[in-house]
Amino acid sequence: EAQVTQNPRYLITVTGKKLTVTCSQNMNHEYMSWYRQDPGLGLRQIYYSMNVEVTDKGDVPEGYKVSRKEKRNFPLILESPSPNQTSLYFCASSPVTGLYEQYFGPGTRLTVT
Amino acid sequence: AQSVTQPDIHITVSEGASLELRCNYSYGATPYLFWYVQSPGQGLQLLLKYFSGDTLVQGIKGFEAEFKRSQSSFNLRKPSVHWSDAAEYFCAVGINAGGTSYGKLTFGQGTILTVHP
Numbered sequence: 434e435a436q437v438t439q440n441p442r443y444l445i446t447v448t449g450k451k452l453t454v455t456c457s458q459n460m461n462h463e464y465m466s467w468y469r470q471d472p473g474l475g476l477r478q479i480y481y482s483m484n485v486e487v488t489d490k491g492d493v494p495e496g497y498k499v500s501r502k503e504k505r506n507f508p509l510i511l512e513s514p515s516p517n518q519t520s521l522y523f524c525a526s527s528p529v530t531g532l533y534e535q536y537f538g539p540g541t542r543l544t545v546t
Numbered sequence: 547a548q549s550v551t552q553p554d555i556h557i558t559v560s561e562g563a564s565l566e567l568r569c570n571y572s573y574g575a576t577p578y579l580f581w582y583v584q585s586p587g588q589g590l591q592l593l594l595k596y597f598s599g600d601t602l603v604q605g606i607k608g609f610e611a612e613f614k615r616s617q618s619s620f621n622l623r624k625p626s627v628h629w630s631d632a633a634e635y636f637c638a639v640g641i642n643a644g645g646t647s648y649g650k651l652t653f654g655q656g657t658i659l660t661v662h663p
Binding site (some may be wrong): 437438464466468474475476478479481482483489491492499523525530532534535538539540 | 555589590591593595597636638640649650652653654655656
């Protein structure tokens with residue numbers, strides 16, 4: 434089944450403890466992206482990747498890192514999480530670029546205390 | 547930088563009634579426009595998109611949207627709403643400025659649709 438998977442689905446952590454949210458797609462898509470969703474703010478793009486080793490900042494990249502060493506994986510790294518990073522995170526992928534249909538993962542709900 | 551505004555945070559309609567969700571964008575050139583839907587507890591699904599050509603775009607689930615350059619709008623419509631349409635709807639704009647800009651997508655704040663029986 435074609436899908437985007439994220440792990441973990443739920444995570445509660447403490448301020449400053451490094452964490453990684455994994456994202457994997459099995460559709461051989463070139464494009465992948467991370468978003469955070471907050472009430473009243475919609476989805477805001479954190480980082481995106483046009484292909485392996487090609488990443489760029491979205492609208493809210495501060496406090497996040499990403500890497501794209503393999504086509505299928507696009508992990509989101511929070512080196513020192515803070516409470517303002519408590520949010521619902523979505524990973525998405527697309528065959529070519531973000532300007533085509535994006536396929537979204539199920540989301541990861543992160544709480545930083 | 548591009549931006550998207552969805553003026554209505556929450557809309558309530560009766561089942562069978564018509565629906566229009568508003569979306570206004572700000573971008574200097576012709577944008578790439580999208581409507582996505584998010585059912586409760588789910589990720590987003592693409593309803594329709596506009597790149598160029600005919601300004602009235604048909605999508606899935608009976609939805610359509612019209613691009614109006616003069617009003618910088620891309621409103622979503624459906625002639626008769628079903629209870630299963632209750633969800634949150636997001637308008638989004640992409641830019642076409644070359645290089646990695648093709649990856650940048652800006653979403654609106656979302657409109658929650660409630661459908662009364």
